[in-house]
Amino acid sequence: MQIFQTSRPWNGERLKTLVIACSDGRLQEEVDEFLQSHLTIDHYDRLYVPGGAGALATSAAESVRSDRFRSECQFLITAHGVERIILMFHGPAVDGPPEALCGDYKRRLPASSPSAIREQQERDAEQIWRDGLGDGIRLEIYRCEVTRDGFVGFVWMYD
Numbered sequence: 814m815q816i817f818q819t820s821r822p823w824n825g826e827r828l829k830t831l832v833i834a835c836s837d838g839r840l841q842e843e844v845d846e847f848l849q850s851h852l853t854i855d856h857y858d859r860l861y862v863p864g865g866a867g868a869l870a871t872s873a874a875e876s877v878r879s880d881r882f883r884s885e886c887q888f889l890i891t892a893h894g895v896e897r898i899i900l901m902f903h904g905p906a907v908d909g910p911p912e913a914l915c916g917d918y919k920r921r922l923p924a925s926s927p928s929a930i931r932e933q934q935e936r937d938a939e940q941i942w943r944d945g946l947g948d949g950i951r952l953e954i955y956r957c958e959v960t961r962d963g964f965v966g967f968v969w970m971y972d
């Protein structure tokens with residue numbers, strides 16, 4: 814027994830763009846707004862995991878996890894014909910609230926300050942950019958930052 818039906822019909826077109834971001838629900842609407850308003854994409858595959866792009870970094874001393882996550886990405890790239898991957902890190906801006914830290918980075922680096930975690934994310938972004946995710950795959954890496962006045966900004970890291 815169907816209990817609900819969407820107002821829009823299903824769009825079966827393959828998307829070719831994959832967004833990798835943190836599962837942190839406090840940023841979902843802001844990430845959607847950035848994707849729609851700034852990058853002008855509203856139809857994309859999503860891979861939302863704790864840490865977002867950071868889950869791909871092999872520097873995280875959790876190489877089993879990053880290897881597994883890379884395999885999931887490879888599956889999507891192959892099965893869905895992905896050509897463009899948008900990768901997101903997140904946390905407080907330089908003057909932003911510490912409670913905006915990524916919970917996954919906090920778990921992995923419990924003794925680190927917000928600025929040390931930001932530096933780790935920068936190293937992770939550099940490593941992901943250097944290693945790539947396959948031939949012909951265009952990567953774009955951003956950091957989503959909560960500012961002191963409670964807004965969310967997006968900072969370019971690599972593309």
Ligand SMILES: [Zn+2]
Nearest residue numbers: 835864915916
């Ligand atoms: Zn997070």
